[in-house]
Amino acid sequence: xxxxxxxxxxxxxxxxxxxxxxxxxxxxxxxxxxxxxxxxxxxxxxxxxxxxxxxxxxxxxxxxxxxxxxxxxxxxxxxxxxxxxxxxxxxxxxxxxxxxxxxxxxxxxxxxxxxxxxxxxxxxxxxxxxxxxxxxxxxxxxxxxxxxxxxxxxxxxxxxxxxxxxxxxxxxxxxxxxxxxxxxxxxxxxxxxxxxxxxxxxxxxxxxxxxxxxxxxxxxxxxxxxxxxxxxxxxxxxxxxxxxxxxxxxxxxxxxxxxxxxxxxxxxx
Amino acid sequence: xxxxxxxxxxxxxxxxxxxxxxxxxxxxxxxxxxxxxxxxxxxxxxxxxxxxxxxxxxxxxxxxxxxxxxxxxxxxxxxxxxxxxxxxxxxxxxxxxxxxxxxxxxxxxxxxxxxxxxxxxxxxxxxxxxxxxxxxxxxxxxxxxxxxxxxxxxxxxxxxxxxxxxxxxxxxxxxxxxxxxxxxxxxxxxxxxxxxxxxxxxxxxxxxxxxxxxxxxxxxxxxxxxxxxxxxxxxxxxxxxxxxxxxxxxxxxxxxxxxxxxxxxxxxxxxxxxxxxxxxxxxxxxxxxxxxxxx
Numbered sequence: 314x315x316x317x318x319x320x321x322x323x324x325x326x327x328x329x330x331x332x333x334x335x336x337x338x339x340x341x342x343x344x345x346x347x348x349x350x351x352x353x354x355x356x357x358x359x360x361x362x363x364x365x366x367x368x369x370x371x372x373x374x375x376x377x378x379x380x381x382x383x384x385x386x387x388x389x390x391x392x393x394x395x396x397x398x399x400x401x402x403x404x405x406x407x408x409x410x411x412x413x414x415x416x417x418x419x420x421x422x423x424x425x426x427x428x429x430x431x432x433x434x435x436x437x438x439x440x441x442x443x444x445x446x447x448x449x450x451x452x453x454x455x456x457x458x459x460x461x462x463x464x465x466x467x468x469x470x471x472x473x474x475x476x477x478x479x480x481x482x483x484x485x486x487x488x489x490x491x492x493x494x495x496x497x498x499x500x501x502x503x504x505x506x507x508x509x510x511x512x513x514x515x516x517x518x519x520x521x522x523x524x525x526x527x528x529x530x531x532x533x534x535x536x537x538x539x540x541x542x543x544x545x546x547x548x549x550x551x552x553x554x555x556x557x558x559x560x561x562x563x564x565x566x567x568x569x570x571x572x573x574x575x576x577x578x579x580x581x582x
Numbered sequence: 583x584x585x586x587x588x589x590x591x592x593x594x595x596x597x598x599x600x601x602x603x604x605x606x607x608x609x610x611x612x613x614x615x616x617x618x619x620x621x622x623x624x625x626x627x628x629x630x631x632x633x634x635x636x637x638x639x640x641x642x643x644x645x646x647x648x649x650x651x652x653x654x655x656x657x658x659x660x661x662x663x664x665x666x667x668x669x670x671x672x673x674x675x676x677x678x679x680x681x682x683x684x685x686x687x688x689x690x691x692x693x694x695x696x697x698x699x700x701x702x703x704x705x706x707x708x709x710x711x712x713x714x715x716x717x718x719x720x721x722x723x724x725x726x727x728x729x730x731x732x733x734x735x736x737x738x739x740x741x742x743x744x745x746x747x748x749x750x751x752x753x754x755x756x757x758x759x760x761x762x763x764x765x766x767x768x769x770x771x772x773x774x775x776x777x778x779x780x781x782x783x784x785x786x787x788x789x790x791x792x793x794x795x796x797x798x799x800x801x802x803x804x805x806x807x808x809x810x811x812x813x814x815x816x817x818x819x820x821x822x823x824x825x826x827x828x829x830x831x832x833x834x835x836x837x838x839x840x841x842x843x844x845x846x847x848x849x850x851x852x853x854x855x856x857x858x859x860x861x862x863x864x865x866x867x868x869x870x871x872x873x874x875x876x877x
Contacts, residue, residue, distance in 0.1 A: 363771045364742070471627070500626040501798060505842035505862035516858065527772045534844040537857060553857075557846060571772035572846040573779075573801030577828055 319351035320489060320521045321358075321375065326384035328370050328545075344370045347384065348547040350540050352489075357515065357522040359532035359539030359553065361568060366542040368525045372491045375523060376408050377401050388489065406432060406485035413494040415478025419466040426452070426462030429481045436485075451480045455510060472503035476510070483514065493525045508534065529572050533557055541565045587655075588760050588792030589615040589638065594652035596633055596642065596816075607633045609816040610651070613794075615760065615809075620786055620793040622807035622824070624800065624839070630816040631796045635762050638794070639679060640669050656760065674705045678753030682765040684745035688737040694721075694748050695733030698755060705756045720751040724781060743774035747781070754785065761785070764796040779806050800840050804828055812836045838865035 328345040345367040352358040362368045373379035375386050377393050386393045388404055396404075412418050419428055426448055433444035449459050455476040466474060475495065482490050492511070496504040512535070514520060524535055532539050532553060540550040543564040549556060560566040596608040608630040615621040625631040636642050638654055640661060654661040656677065664672065673679070681687050689697060698717035702708065708716070714733075721729035724747040737745055746766060753761060763782065767775035783806055785791050795807060803810055803824060810827040812820045812835070820833045831837045841863035845852075852860060 363773055501839055501842050502626060502865055504844075505864050508844065509861050509864060512858065512861065528844075529772070530844040530846045533846050533848070534857075534860060534862070567773055569846065571776045573776065573799070573805045574845055574847060575800030575804050575828060575840045575843060577804055577824060 318354070320354045320389055321352040321523070322385075322387045323351070323371075323375060324349045324385040324387075326371065326374060326386060327382045328367070328374060328379065329382045343545050345374065345381075345542075346545040348540075348542070348545075350547065350550055352521055352523060352538075354488075354521055355515070355519045356538065357524055357536045359536035360523060360525045360542060361527065361529060361532055361539055361565075362542035363527060363564075363568075365544075367545040368542050369493055371542070372410070372493055372523060372525050376410055376491055377404070378410075402436075406436065407487055408489045408491075409482035409485070409487040410491045410493065411475070411478050411482050411495050413497050414474075415481075416466055416469070416471070416474040418478060419474075419481075421466055423465075424463045425466055425469075425477050426464075429477070429484050432485050448480075448484060451484055452477075454514075455480045456506075470503075471499050472506065475499065475503075475507050479507075479510065479514070483518070486518075487520070489521045489523075491523045491525065494527075495524075496531070497526075497528075511535070527568070529557060529568055530574075541568070586617060587614045588617045588619070589613075589794065590653075590655040591634065591638065592653045592655065594634065594637060594654065595650045596630070596637055597648045597650050599646045599648065606816050607647075608637070611813070611816070611818045613811050613818065613821070615792050615794050618786070618790050618792055619808040620782070620795060620806055622803035622810045623794060623796045623813065624798065624803060624810060625813035626798055626839075628815060629813040631813050632764055634813070635764055635794060635796050638762060639673055639677060640664070640666075641673075674701065674758070675756045676758050676760065678756070678758040678761045680746070680749050680753050680761065680763040680766045682768050684742065684749045684769075685737060687749050688745060690737055692736075693733065694735050694737065694740070698733075698748075698752055701752050702755050716755060717751075720755040721748070723754060723785075724748070724751045726751070741774075742770050743777060746770065746774075746778050750778075750781065750785075754789070754791070757789065757791075759792060761791050761793045762796070763793060765798070766795070767802065768798075775802075776805075782806060800828070800843065812839070835865075838863065841865075 325347045326345060327347050330342045330344055332340050332342045334340055360368045360371060370379060374381045381394055388408065393404060419425060430444040430448040433439045433447060434441060449462060452461060457476055496507050499507060515522060526532060536553050539553050539556055540547045541564060548562045549565055556565065557569060560569055591611060591613040594608055594611045598605040598607050611634060613623065613634060623631045637649060649662060695717055698720060699713045702713040702716050718729055721732060726732050726744060726747045767778050770778060779802060782793060786793055797803060807824050809823050811818055814835050820827060820836050827836065831840060842865060844862060
């Protein structure tokens with residue numbers, strides 16, 4: 314692929330977990346097996362696979378939340394693998410994650426506003442007033458109200474929780490966001506709102522995103538490029554327009570066939 | 583009157599008495615499952631679709647839930663007038679349930695085989711050896727690989743799809759005439775979802791089991807169902823065959839639900855728009871909360 318200046322470059326990334334079998338014998342489980350891909354600035358890359366294929370582990374390694382067994386991850390040309398926790402901290406505010414269930418990623422006992430503003434106050438030495446103002450602006454941008462700042466996470470619906478999760482990911486002006494099944498738990502109407510919001514934010518902020526999902530329709534909608542993981546191996550990478558219309562591997566074809574659309578067989582598409 | 587439908591819910595209303603007041607969860611709903619048909623009961627959170635299916639089984643267990651009006655006709659009899667004892671003889675042998683979360687439907691401390699055998703013995707009054715044979719048959723029916731070995735497995739040793747097959751096997755072990763499946767594939771991978779849905783189709787065609795499938799996904803409906811009923815905020819908005827509803831949805835809400843879903847196969851008009859500019863259709867869904875708890 315002719316990528317000149319990718320924001321994220323993953324090379325020969327590998328994760329091996331030590332496991333014990335039924336008899337207590339030590340063994341190794343290769344969760345991610347020497348995968349390589351790049352993500353251009355401002356683009357969304359889709360990482361597709363069934364459960365257990367290694368897509369979440371890959372996302373966590375790219376963010377430095379999981380230590381790779383070997384391989385390299387660069388962010389804007391800087392190597393992240395092997396950095397100390399302290400050195401990694403310089404990058405953390407550039408790289409964030411939105412989870413499937415943002416509700417469980419918030420502390421139930423603190424107001425959501427305080428949690429979103431936290432990194433501003435503590436790591437960028439913004440004044441309390443500035444942090445609050447920036448958080449309120451961001452809440453407004455993701456479609457929430459100023460009065461929500463002092464509320465607690467249980468007071469919100471699934472879609473609102475996801476909006477709050479996105480606000481928290483973006484409060485430090487992140488350049489790169491990993492989205493791990495961001496709409497899997499949402500109603501159809503809410504999913505449409507969240508996906509549209511993500512596209513708007515991407516354009517406004519030139520966000521680079523990694524979308525982890527097993528739903529190919531999401532990838533078709535969101536991503537220019539994507540890769541397919543099968544048993545930890547990246548079996549196919551390429552432009553989504555080719556990948557999904559002309560799958561090169563059995564697993565991609567299986568995932569394509571598994572997409573159920575609200576049209577009856579034989580109906581014109 | 584001759585009974586043509588496997589299930590007729592007539593003018594059903596269900597209220598929940600909460601601290602904040604009365605919530606009308608189901609309002610005067612009419613829902614029918616045709617004999618040998620698969621009805622998709624479609625709606626978003628708060629639509630009353632799950633409450634309706636629980637009402638059929640009389641499993642609205644809290645003192646806060648009240649069925650305020652209506653009839654639920656099953657084999658010509660109104661289930662709402664049955665005693666608890668009579669209902670116990672209907673749940674299982676005549677109406678089976680498959681819920682969304684297979685892991686919580688199974689007991690973690692007993693093997694799959696033990697749980698199947700218990701259900702078969704309770705409902706069919708057969709001896710242990712016969713029950714074991716029937717349990718094996720049930721696992722074979724749902725195409726669980728290596729059923730003999732799986733009988734000895736605990737739920738945590740199985741994958742999500744395998745667990746859901748076990749739950750379906752338990753529900754079918756007494757050969758019920760009607761199967762209630764509440765979001766049976768929502769927690770599963772796309773590929774596994776398709777396998778489980780195909781299993782439901784096989785069961786429907788081979789055993790003639792009528793199915794009430796609660797779902798939020800019109801893709802699932804298009805793949806599996808013969809009929810559809812759409813609910814929102816406790817109201818039935820639209821009912822018909824899948825051909826009627828999917829090809830010519832009448833209600834704006836139904837149209838919105840179908841248009842808001844991201845598609846894999848795009849029409850030429852959509853494909854000609856650059857991906858960054860493609861937007862999903864947004865409509866005011868109903869997740870009552872999304873609009874209500876903002877205040």
